[in-house]
Amino acid sequence: MTMRVTMRAVELTPQGVVLREDYPLPVERPGEVRIRVTRAGVCDTDLQLIRGYMRFQGVLGHEFVGVAESGPWSGRRVVGEINCSCHACATCRSGLPNHCPHRTVLGILGRDGAFAEYVVLPQRNLHLVPDHVSDDQAVFVEPLAAAFQIPSQVLLTPRMRVLVLGDGRLGQLCARVLALSRCRLTVIGKHPAKLALLRDCGIDAALRGEIVPDHSADVVVDATGSASGVEDACGWLKPRGTLVLKTTIAGRPPLSLAAVVVDELHVIGSRCGPFPPAIAALADGTIDVEPLIQARYPLAQALQALERANSQPVLKVLLEGANGPSQR
Numbered sequence: 215m216t217m218r219v220t221m222r223a224v225e226l227t228p229q230g231v232v233l234r235e236d237y238p239l240p241v242e243r244p245g246e247v248r249i250r251v252t253r254a255g256v257c258d259t260d261l262q263l264i265r266g267y268m269r270f271q272g273v274l275g276h277e278f279v280g281v282a283e284s285g286p287w288s289g290r291r292v293v294g295e296i297n298c299s300c301h302a303c304a305t306c307r308s309g310l311p312n313h314c315p316h317r318t319v320l321g322i323l324g325r326d327g328a329f330a331e332y333v334v335l336p337q338r339n340l341h342l343v344p345d346h347v348s349d350d351q352a353v354f355v356e357p358l359a360a361a362f363q364i365p366s367q368v369l370l371t372p373r374m375r376v377l378v379l380g381d382g383r384l385g386q387l388c389a390r391v392l393a394l395s396r397c398r399l400t401v402i403g404k405h406p407a408k409l410a411l412l413r414d415c416g417i418d419a420a421l422r423g424e425i426v427p428d429h430s431a432d433v434v435v436d437a438t439g440s441a442s443g444v445e446d447a448c449g450w451l452k453p454r455g456t457l458v459l460k461t462t463i464a465g466r467p468p469l470s471l472a473a474v475v476v477d478e479l480h481v482i483g484s485r486c487g488p489f490p491p492a493i494a495a496l497a498d499g500t501i502d503v504e505p506l507i508q509a510r511y512p513l514a515q516a517l518q519a520l521e522r523a524n525s526q527p528v529l530k531v532l533l534e535g536a537n538g539p540s541q542r
Contacts (some may be wrong), residue, residue, distance in 0.1 A: 223273045223330035224516045231264055233516055237273065240334040247285040247337050250293060252514075253353040253466050254278045254328045256523040256531040258383060258439050259462060260321070266519070267464035268322055275329030276321040279343060279352035280535070283332075291343040293355040295489060296320035301338075306388075312486050329516055329533060341489045344497045351496045353532060354503040355489060358382060358496070359408040361391040362364040363487030364458055368433055371396035375430060377496070379399070380437035381419070383529055385461055389417050390501045397433075400525050405527065412504055429477075435484075436461050448473035456480040491512060506530045 223237035236339045242248050255277035259323045263270045276296045282288050299306050299314035306314050320335065321327020343352045361384070370376065374397045383402025389401045389412055401412050409419035427449030434450050435458040436443040443461050453456060457479055474481060495501040510532040511519035523531040 221331040222513055223326070224275065224513075226263060226271055226537065228271065231274070231517060235513070237330065240332055242284060244354065244428065245336050245338070246334050247287075247340060247422060248281040249333050249335065249397060250281045250535065251278050251280040251328050251333055252291075252535040253349045254533040254535075255357070256354045256358060256519060256533070261524055262462060262464050263322065265464040268378070270322055272321070273326035273328075274321050275327035275533075276319070277353055277356045278328035278333065279355070280328075280333065284412060285337045287340065287342060288460040291349070291352065292340040293343060293352055293489065293493075294320065294341070295339040295390055295486070296322065296356060296366050296461065297484065298325060298336055298339060302487050311351070318508050325376065329513070331513065341493060344493070347493070347496050350504055350507060350532070352503045354387070354430060354506075354530075355492045355496065358387050358391070358501065358503065359487040359489045360460070360485065361387040361465060361487065362486050362491045364392065364435060365389060365395060366488060367482050367484055368456055370397045370433070370456060372396045372398075374398060374432040376433045376435070378437055378440060379443055379447055379450075380436045381405055382395050382437065382439060385437035386411065386506055386529065387503070388437055388460065390415060390433070392501065408529065414505070415502075427433050433458065439463065445470065445473075448477070451477065451479055453477045454479065456482060457483050458484050460484055507532060510534060
């Protein structure tokens with residue numbers, strides 16, 4: 215019997231994105247675990263990578279849930295933190311492993327991602343998925359954790375006026391997380407159908423053309439995915455307000471920081487976040503993510519899935535593993 219050595223995977227090459235049927239099967243190094251991917255989510259970062267962000271080459275994808283095939287949790291469903299750090303350098307020892315200068319990042323920097331039949335991550339990066347959390351829910355853990363990073367960085371109170379700019383994939387999750395603080399929250403977007411999903415959750419939402427910037431917000435989260443998001447956000451913030459940046463885009467857009475200086479704004483970059491509160495919010499039903507799923511494709515149709523995700527109206531697009539779901 216011949217041992218399998220290749221798999222299906224979505225590879226970003228200098229010539230573009232290709233679906234490979236013969237991509238080498240990942241091999242675990244000491245301390246790592248191979249995972250059979252059952253679901254993967256398409257993120258705006260994946261689309262930006264295709265446009266040249268980070269100059270990444272390799273297998274795309276960093277939002278996933280799968281079944282561990284080795285390690286202490288073999289046979290159980292897991293999700294994984296995407297930063298793979300050395301845990302030995304001064305940055306790691308200071309408590310900032312997500313900023314390790316030697317790190318690889320799943321599907322983003324120096325490490326093949328999860329748009330494949332199998333993926334490999336360190337055991338220490340993995341988190342168990344509760345039995346009653348479905349694969350469709352669990353695939354949101356990574357981006358939901360990124361949304362939970364905001365309240366870990368900014369103290370939010372019920373009196374604060376908070377705006378989320380952007381009604382897309384990440385903006386939707388950020389809004390659901392920020393609403394838990396009972397701040398005076400409004401999401402500003404461009405798509406009536408997406409804003410309606412927020413209103414269904416009891417979140418105030420408005421079309422961009424319906425209201426004008428008035429320098430009244432304590433906190434503004436830029437989740438626009440646009441080069442103009444920062445400038446727009448500054449128009450909403452009151453003096454000494456806080457701008458939280460969630461947008462990453464390819465290229466080097468022009469940027470004027472005059473408003474940051476004049477209004478003495480606090481600017482906070484916000485990237486990856488804590489997995490435990492994200493898993494807990496899904497497990498206890500505090501946050502419902504399934505209405506955000508608007509399309510799903512088998513891995514064999516990954517290129518069509520990426521094209522669909524790149525269209526404006528659609529929210530979350532899922533890829534289903536070539537080996538089938540985990541029956542949850």
